[in-house]
Amino acid sequence: MAFEGLADRLQKTIQKIRGKGKVSESDVKEMMREVRLALLEADVNFKVVKDFVKKVSERAVGQEVLKSLTPGQQIIKIVNEELTELMGGEQSKIAVSNRPPTVIMMVGLQGAGKTTTTGKLANLLRKKYNRKPLLVAADIYRPAAIKQLETLGKQLNMPVFSLGDQVSPVEIARQAIAKAKEDHHDYVLIDTAGRLHVDEALMNELKDIKELTKPDEIFLVVDAMTGQDAVNVAQSFNEQLDITGVILTKLDGDTRGGAALSIRAVTQTPIKFVGMGEKMDALEPFHPERMASRILGMGDVLTLIEKAQANIDEEKAKELEQKMRTASFTLDDFLEQLGQVRKLGPLDELLKMMPGANKIKGLNNLQIDEKQIAHVEAIIRSMTKEEKLHPEIMNSSRKRRIAKGSGRTVAEVNRLLKQFEDMKKMMKQMTGMQQKAKKKGGFKFPFKPF
Amino acid sequence: MSFFKKLKEKITKSTDSVTEKFKAGLSKTRDSFTEKVNDLIARYRKVDEEFFEELEEVLIQADVGFETVMELIDELKMEVKRRNIQDPVEVQSVISEKLVDIYNAGEEASSKLNIQQDGLTVILFVGVNGVGKTTTIGKLAHKFKSEGKKVLLAAGDTFRAGAIEQLEVWGNRVGVETIKQTEGSDPAAVMYDAIQAAKSRKVDILLCDTAGRLQNKVNLMKELEKVKRVIEREVPGAPHEVLLVLDATTGQNALVQAKTFKEATNVSGIVLSKLDGTAKGGIVLAIRNELNIPVKFVGLGEKMDDLQEFDAEKYVYGLFADQVEKTETE
Numbered sequence: 001m002a003f004e005g006l007a008d009r010l011q012k013t014i015q016k017i018r019g020k021g022k023v024s025e026s027d028v029k030e031m032m033r034e035v036r037l038a039l040l041e042a043d044v045n046f047k048v049v050k051d052f053v054k055k056v057s058e059r060a061v062g063q064e065v066l067k068s069l070t071p072g073q074q075i076i077k078i079v080n081e082e083l084t085e086l087m088g089g090e091q092s093k094i095a096v097s098n099r100p101p102t103v104i105m106m107v108g109l110q111g112a113g114k115t116t117t118t119g120k121l122a123n124l125l126r127k128k129y130n131r132k133p134l135l136v137a138a139d140i141y142r143p144a145a146i147k148q149l150e151t152l153g154k155q156l157n158m159p160v161f162s163l164g165d166q167v168s169p170v171e172i173a174r175q176a177i178a179k180a181k182e183d184h185h186d187y188v189l190i191d192t193a194g195r196l197h198v199d200e201a202l203m204n205e206l207k208d209i210k211e212l213t214k215p216d217e218i219f220l221v222v223d224a225m226t227g228q229d230a231v232n233v234a235q236s237f238n239e240q241l242d243i244t245g246v247i248l249t250k251l252d253g254d255t256r257g258g259a260a261l262s263i264r265a266v267t268q269t270p271i272k273f274v275g276m277g278e279k280m281d282a283l284e285p286f287h288p289e290r291m292a293s294r295i296l297g298m299g300d301v302l303t304l305i306e307k308a309q310a311n312i313d314e315e316k317a318k319e320l321e322q323k324m325r326t327a328s329f330t331l332d333d334f335l336e337q338l339g340q341v342r343k344l345g346p347l348d349e350l351l352k353m354m355p356g357a358n359k360i361k362g363l364n365n366l367q368i369d370e371k372q373i374a375h376v377e378a379i380i381r382s383m384t385k386e387e388k389l390h391p392e393i394m395n396s397s398r399k400r401r402i403a404k405g406s407g408r409t410v411a412e413v414n415r416l417l418k419q420f421e422d423m424k425k426m427m428k429q430m431t432g433m434q435q436k437a438k439k440k441g442g443f444k445f446p447f448k449p450f
Numbered sequence: 451m452s453f454f455k456k457l458k459e460k461i462t463k464s465t466d467s468v469t470e471k472f473k474a475g476l477s478k479t480r481d482s483f484t485e486k487v488n489d490l491i492a493r494y495r496k497v498d499e500e501f502f503e504e505l506e507e508v509l510i511q512a513d514v515g516f517e518t519v520m521e522l523i524d525e526l527k528m529e530v531k532r533r534n535i536q537d538p539v540e541v542q543s544v545i546s547e548k549l550v551d552i553y554n555a556g557e558e559a560s561s562k563l564n565i566q567q568d569g570l571t572v573i574l575f576v577g578v579n580g581v582g583k584t585t586t587i588g589k590l591a592h593k594f595k596s597e598g599k600k601v602l603l604a605a606g607d608t609f610r611a612g613a614i615e616q617l618e619v620w621g622n623r624v625g626v627e628t629i630k631q632t633e634g635s636d637p638a639a640v641m642y643d644a645i646q647a648a649k650s651r652k653v654d655i656l657l658c659d660t661a662g663r664l665q666n667k668v669n670l671m672k673e674l675e676k677v678k679r680v681i682e683r684e685v686p687g688a689p690h691e692v693l694l695v696l697d698a699t700t701g702q703n704a705l706v707q708a709k710t711f712k713e714a715t716n717v718s719g720i721v722l723s724k725l726d727g728t729a730k731g732g733i734v735l736a737i738r739n740e741l742n743i744p745v746k747f748v749g750l751g752e753k754m755d756d757l758q759e760f761d762a763e764k765y766v767y768g769l770f771a772d773q774v775e776k777t778e779t780e
Binding site: 254 | 507510511513516578579580581582588609610611612613615616618619623633664666667697699700701702703704706724726733752
């Protein structure tokens, strides 16, 4: 059930084309079918997909792809560019009213994450913009929703305005704004109850709140896992309330998040932020190019390559490659390699960027602990020169000494030595593979495997 | 169109408020889905490749899931060839037949819960954030209570702000007690407490809430495994049901959710929530077809009694009610 990324999908078609010398229009058509399926699998709405594919195939047939030697890559490039463009530039700005307080209304379906996002947004306003927000608990329907916002307020040490669940949300909003003026709050964040976009009575309630408070921003909060229905929800909320922006939540999950594209296409309003976790600081600006890669299931190869180029010392890399090939790779080199890789940033993020990394068995569930790398470094540094060059001389008294010196256990020293042995074996195989691949003119590692 | 007649007969035999409610709750689903199928059929004079492509899109738009759609389309194509069908109107009945087939693939899945005749039944609720676990527990507590069972709730969501209170409010509404600890405590410990309380109070059914968690958070999934282990250790044979609550608006990711939660907690059934709101319920097909987890309940509203036992035939009837009525008048 693992979903295939666009690159994998196109690979099949390209293999068929290979050897033909020239790509025909029908080949492009076939590739477009793969593009279409990849987007559908990512939950992009089918109408949006249709328009999108039409646009892409015009561009593809028109020029670039037919003449290209690498049609697959060309298609991916075009798709990626168009996707990024469609989702718009970076737009994480929040309106400021010239007559404070600035009012922000949070709306959406049940369970999208409005209350949590309200807390995160308030936190961001205070931290980044030095504002003084007032949180307003206007969800009088869901049991303990008010309590939830109050608890978040306490965690953030921020005031929460509530009148219990017996007062109408419109009245709560009215009094909250009066209170905000009195206490000199410059932002008012109104957390409304989750509701169905087809629930007329409750949608009218939102219109009333809007009428009364004249909000500067109305944020539609949408679960990133939403399927085809995202279009209906977004369209309906937008038509009735004229939303000013979208916040996509639960993007720390493993959904492709095609809803982002659908929503953007039907509302033409920017996606401003994405929720990346349950903590109060896990609200990030929306990056259209990253979202594009994610929807296509390609990983963020560009960033990875950029990072690698910026950080890996060419000469040292060559030297290492040579060593790997001749299998004269020592623990010292390993230490060096670790340092180089660590320069690239947190390891689990690197892995996420790697295309196909989610396919490697076991890697998907791998939680990389940065501390463990520090431990490995400590262990290697506690070895003598001789030991590093010839780990086979290791005996139990040496191991005990190393363990003591690095503050780790003998078992950990053993594990490292075992891993190093395995790695050397793997390297032999890999360099073999790489050489074969080179002959075929195919795949090359973007950076040296470690 | 004997299929519809058969279905209709079956349903009318049990004409009760449940069917009506199902129909009402699914009206939006039905409207849009049937409308589209009808639309499609009206537009085409001939069953050809283009027709199937369009049909594929209609199904995908109902969030049925790509794999299931492909399978369905392939089978339809075969069937159309076999019966030599030229007229799209005839395909209509084949589509419905195949949909029911997919629901009932393999053994006939029952929506009945595994309730112990005597002694304690433990039901564990799992799912991602915001799907409606706590609300479902409230509704189910009401159902069991009105059946004369003694019910106890375990507030195992110790993470999200206000989650414990939310369950307590439901407990008070329904009139059942809630076992809780403070926010931030170990959910496995809450379960232990709740089971001891359930045993000493001679409770029939213990409903265990857990915190919502995204299925790719390994540590949180491990925590869930631990919660389940504690329940297993304290009550032999428990948990008797592990119900995964799925939001009906969720797209393809619902399949990954079902798969991962099944691996971690051996999910025995699904509660499809918020089916009154979304225009589609197609994900049910994909889950049954690809993972063979039966749907036990559907949430069709926000009221206490808006939880209905899942019935594949009624569900399909809800989807195709218009067509059944048309057949009747013919």
